[in-house]
Amino acid sequence: VLDFSSPNIAKEMHVGHIRSTIIGDTLARIFEFANIEVLRRNHVGDWGTQFGMLIQFLFEKFPNGEEAANQAIGDLQSFYRDAKKKFDENPDFKGRAQQAVVRLQRGEDRYLAAWKSICQISRNEFDLVYKRLNVELEEKGESFYNPYIPRVLEELTGKGLITESKGARVIEGRKPPLIVVKRDGGFNYASTDLAALWYRLNVEMAEWIIYVTDVGQQQHFHSVFSAARMAGWLPDQKEEKYPKASHVGFGFVLGADGSRFRTRSSDGAVRLVDLLDEAKSQSLAQLIKRLTENGQIAKWTDEELDKTSEAIGYGAVK
Numbered sequence: 093v094l095d096f097s098s099p100n101i102a103k104e105m106h107v108g109h110i111r112s113t114i115i116g117d118t119l120a121r122i123f124e125f126a127n128i129e130v131l132r133r134n135h136v137g138d139w140g141t142q143f144g145m146l147i148q149f150l151f152e153k154f155p156n157g158e159e160a161a162n163q164a165i166g167d168l169q170s171f172y173r174d175a176k177k178k179f180d181e182n183p184d185f186k187g188r189a190q191q192a193v194v195r196l197q198r199g200e201d202r203y204l205a206a207w208k209s210i211c212q213i214s215r216n217e218f219d220l221v222y223k224r225l226n227v228e229l230e231e232k233g234e235s236f237y238n239p240y241i242p243r244v245l246e247e248l249t250g251k252g253l254i255t256e257s258k259g260a261r262v263i264e265g266r267k268p269p270l271i272v273v274k275r276d277g278g279f280n281y282a283s284t285d286l287a288a289l290w291y292r293l294n295v296e297m298a299e300w301i302i303y304v305t306d307v308g309q310q311q312h313f314h315s316v317f318s319a320a321r322m323a324g325w326l327p328d329q330k331e332e333k334y335p336k337a338s339h340v341g342f343g344f345v346l347g348a349d350g351s352r353f354r355t356r357s358s359d360g361a362v363r364l365v366d367l368l369d370e371a372k373s374q375s376l377a378q379l380i381k382r383l384t385e386n387g388q389i390a391k392w393t394d395e396e397l398d399k400t401s402e403a404i405g406y407g408a409v410k
């Protein structure tokens with residue numbers, strides 16, 4: 093199982109996700125070339141308390157039905173921003189948003205439908221990037237593993253691995269302890285990853301599970317892996333045995349000024365599709381310049397110029 097790309101619904105798909113997409117795809121291609129069966133998993137962040145906020149905001153903005161919302165959301169990132177602003181500034185709205193989470197988690201139709209349409213809008217945007225990069229992925233988002241969390245935690249509790257700490261439930265072993273149930277009783281990123289690991293080992297029968305994210309998540313994965321070893325799901329690290337789990341961490345993408353590159357700056361959003369457009373148009377300009385210089389330009393059709401600048405531009409990004 094190769095877990096890569098994995099952006100978050102309704103949030104920006106940032107350059108770090110592009111890097112994960114490209115490294116993950118490269119690894120997948122190497123394994124596939126060696127005739128190893130690869131499950132290319134897009135572990136999208138499609139669950140969590142932020143959906144209460146988004147859905148409530150959607151309902152209040154479009155009280156006359158979800159139909160209109162589909163088109164009106166349009167730019168999901170600014171929709172997210174507006175919802176977040178209201179959430180932070182308006183305590184009444186915050187309360188309603190928290191109610192909405194409960195109703196979503198209870199599976200009320202109207203809430204599920206709104207959640208689904210928000211996910212679909214994001215998915216369409218992600219797909220534009222995957223298509224351009226020629227990367228294939230199969231989505232199994234965080235929400236997929238939700239039903240497995242309680243029984244997985246029950247198993248870990250039965251093995252004596254989960255303890256109480258300041259109202260939360262945690263797995264000790266590495267420092268800091270891994271929080272698996274929040275103080276409010278909710279599950280989190282770690283509980284989802286434990287359930288996903290359990291599923292990949294027991295249902296998908298994975299021999300090797302590889303996660304590709306930036307190094308910022310190294311500690312998270314090592315804590316999850318160590319919990320899995322304590323539970324006896326994975327063999328001892330020192331033995332080169334299967335099944336195994338690995339984190340492929342890459343460095344942060346830096347901007348020209350050497351600081352962490354953000355696709356969304358305060359003065360406006362830089363979308364990843366725009367980044368790809370830019371790569372293509374810069375290589376087209378260079379191509380035309382050089383072909384003109386060496387007198388070859390007349391021999392090239394527009395289509396050849398287009399295809400070549402795409403290959404060079406996207407290739408450069410990759």
Ligand SMILES: NC(=[NH2+])NCCC[C@H](N)C(=O)O
Pocket residue numbers: 095097098099100135136137285288303304305
């Ligand atoms: N199984 C995982 N945790 N995979 C990586 C998920 C990455 C996460 N959605 C992020 O954007 O940072």
